[in-house]
Amino acid sequence: xxxxxGEKEAKNALLEAEKNEQKQKEDTDCLLSLKKKPEQDSxxxxxxxxxxxxNQQWWEEQRNEDGTKWKFLEPKGPLFPxxxxxxxxxxxxxxxxxxxxxxxxxxxxxxxxxxxxxxxYTTKEVFRNNFLTDxxxxxxxxxxxxxDLDKCxxxxxxxxxxxxxxxxxxxxxxxxxxxxxxxxxxTEEYGYCTLDQHRERIGNFRIEPPGLFRxxxxxxxxxxxxxxxxxxxxxxxCSKQSEIPEPPAGHRWKEVCHDNNxxxxxxxxxxxxxxxKYIMLNASSKLKGEKNWEKYEVARRLSxxxxxxxxxxxQDMDSKEMLIRQRATALYLIDKGGEREGGGETADTVGCCSxxxxxxxxxxxxxxxxxxxxFDFLGKDSIRYCxxxxxxxxxxxxxxxxxxxxxxxxxxxxxxxxxxxxxxKVFRTYNASITLQKRLxxxxxxSDGQALKLLAYNRANRAVAVLCNHQRAEPKSFEQSMASLRxxxxxxxxxxxQAKTELKLAKWKAKGCPGNKLHVEVxxxxxxxxxxxxxxxxxxxxxxxxxxxxxxxxxxxxxxYLDPRITLAWCKNMKVPVDRIYNKSQREKFAWxxxxxxxxxxx
Numbered sequence: 001x002x003x004x005x006g007e008k009e010a011k012n013a014l015l016e017a018e019k020n021e022q023k024q025k026e027d028t029d030c031l032l033s034l035k036k037k038p039e040q041d042s043x044x045x046x047x048x049x050x051x052x053x054x055n056q057q058w059w060e061e062q063r064n065e066d067g068t069k070w071k072f073l074e075p076k077g078p079l080f081p082x083x084x085x086x087x088x089x090x091x092x093x094x095x096x097x098x099x100x101x102x103x104x105x106x107x108x109x110x111x112x113x114x115x116x117x118x119x120x121y122t123t124k125e126v127f128r129n130n131f132l133t134d135x136x137x138x139x140x141x142x143x144x145x146x147x148d149l150d151k152c153x154x155x156x157x158x159x160x161x162x163x164x165x166x167x168x169x170x171x172x173x174x175x176x177x178x179x180x181x182x183x184x185x186x187t188e189e190y191g192y193c194t195l196d197q198h199r200e201r202i203g204n205f206r207i208e209p210p211g212l213f214r215x216x217x218x219x220x221x222x223x224x225x226x227x228x229x230x231x232x233x234x235x236x237x238c239s240k241q242s243e244i245p246e247p248p249a250g251h252r253w254k255e256v257c258h259d260n261n262x263x264x265x266x267x268x269x270x271x272x273x274x275x276x277k278y279i280m281l282n283a284s285s286k287l288k289g290e291k292n293w294e295k296y297e298v299a300r301r302l303s304x305x306x307x308x309x310x311x312x313x314x315q316d317m318d319s320k321e322m323l324i325r326q327r328a329t330a331l332y333l334i335d336k337g338g339e340r341e342g343g344g345e346t347a348d349t350v351g352c353c354s355x356x357x358x359x360x361x362x363x364x365x366x367x368x369x370x371x372x373x374x375f376d377f378l379g380k381d382s383i384r385y386c387x388x389x390x391x392x393x394x395x396x397x398x399x400x401x402x403x404x405x406x407x408x409x410x411x412x413x414x415x416x417x418x419x420x421x422x423x424x425k426v427f428r429t430y431n432a433s434i435t436l437q438k439r440l441x442x443x444x445x446x447s448d449g450q451a452l453k454l455l456a457y458n459r460a461n462r463a464v465a466v467l468c469n470h471q472r473a474e475p476k477s478f479e480q481s482m483a484s485l486r487x488x489x490x491x492x493x494x495x496x497x498q499a500k501t502e503l504k505l506a507k508w509k510a511k512g513c514p515g516n517k518l519h520v521e522v523x524x525x526x527x528x529x530x531x532x533x534x535x536x537x538x539x540x541x542x543x544x545x546x547x548x549x550x551x552x553x554x555x556x557x558x559x560x561y562l563d564p565r566i567t568l569a570w571c572k573n574m575k576v577p578v579d580r581i582y583n584k585s586q587r588e589k590f591a592w593x594x595x596x597x598x599x600x601x602x603x
Contacts, residue, residue: 057591057592059293059595059596069262069263069287070195070196070260070287071260072194072195072196072239073194073242074194075236075238075265075266075279076190076192077245077247078207078234078279079186079190079205079207080207080229081208081209081228084228087111087157091157091160092156094152094153095151100146103138106135106139108210109135110152110154110157112210112211112212112225113131114155114158114160114161116212117154117155118158130213131149131224134223134225193281195281195286198285198286200286201284202265202279202282203279203282203285203288205279208229208277209228210225210228210229212224212225213272217378225271229268229270230251231247231248232253233254234267235254235255235266237258237266237267238258240258244256263280264279265280265281266279267279283585283588284588284589292589293592296433298426299430299433299563300430300433302430303430309331310335313331313332313335314332315328317394322415325398326398326414326415329395329398329402332391332392333395334424334427335431350377350379352413352424353413354413355375356377356408356410357407357410357411357412358408359376359377361376362400364396369390370393371391371392373388373391373396373399374389385469387469428561431467432467432557432561433562433563433566433603434603436463436566437602439459440456440460440566443456444456444457444570449534454541454580455541457567458548458554464557465553470556472551472552474550478546481546482546485539485542485546489536492535496529496532496536499529503529506518506525509521564590564593564594565596566603568590568593568594568597569601572599573599
């Protein structure tokens, strides 16, 4: 039986839709399998008790089978900052040449601004305007005559701040020890909680004090007032059977909840971005460690699927369905260009999936590359991202199609939704870790000295940071520190020249003389020369390392994107002490990896 033409087209369209739906389901099933944890992929959570300082390590315990984060949680509650103090007698704020005694809240905000008078922020128009707007909201009606920041004189407040800083700097040893002891007592009281059978450290038990928001880059909200958080703003999370923390006298909590599906101990909403803030456990804690471990295991298992995923998105770039074609192109940029998936909901920050047409320019035959995409947008933390990325022809053509008939502010990927189970974070973690492993194999040599091995590690880490676009501004103290290092190199070079001259003279004197005393002197001069050569080499390596890394931030990739087991395996193979790579707090964070990593570990 022959179908009428219209019914035939409808049936074909239906079959095509079902085919696409089945294909998308297969893609999703493949990607969601990344979340499953095959037993052979990693060291299992086994219930074998290992005693270390009397406690079993969390990575050797059985996980909660129901997926909950904890069974028992008892925190002390957050520590709130001290209330504002009035300015001392003899210190005044002036407006239009006249001393003005502000109301307490307005006075506190004025002091926040005064503390920053020697900072470039107070020269920025956006910062100044935002500050003045929020400052006036804190004033009682009689002070609303303050409308011009140029007529404000904060210098007595600034000088008070400087005197306090100087006094703190000049404290005697006993005073500093007393402050240290007081802080230790507060940490002991507020800085720990009980989670299941563990006494866990809390990462940030202090509520951030009020102040002026700075932001990063050219954030449009810089200068706004970060308001004081009160107990009435805070939600406490704990076990039903635990002792509920007492709020400060005269206050109450906003809410007390018992949610063991989350890892935070307290939560509130800040006023600048309207985002949630949390009291969380320390990076070395069980919950943080499990989350870190799982993140790296998911990225590690991506290696089993990455070729399949790449093959699929290359194929999908020619799809007739716009959503599939946009998704494939975005995945290419995330995978090959190291782009982040999304941006913030404020401050006009964007990521790959939220790009606007105005954020990129397409180039043909730019330099040695045939197809280049030039990006320019505010990325995470309002840091401007400017980069030229070579792309394949299909990506270039697709982007050109996506930009057609759109205005500058329109979404580039207007029909996009990424595959479930696959995020930019997974790709970035996978690409970062695999790049580190490859670069360490290429750059490292067991016969090199420690300084050269560390330079090789930093170079491998820098390759990752460049891939992830972890840029930074050149440190203000860079030239000063480099000048100091160059001076050391110059002095050490002169010392080495002198030592070699003395060695040469000692050899000449000892020539033909059988006496042991002269030959001992020669050996002594030779050791001095070798020691100075090693010192000079180390200084030169330091200079190279600093110069190469002056605009690259290594910390983010090392602590968030690189599987620590790669680094620890390298340390074992290269006989480099772990403390040369990770400091004490970082070693605590990666205690699980230090215990597990073997020299033959492969990501």
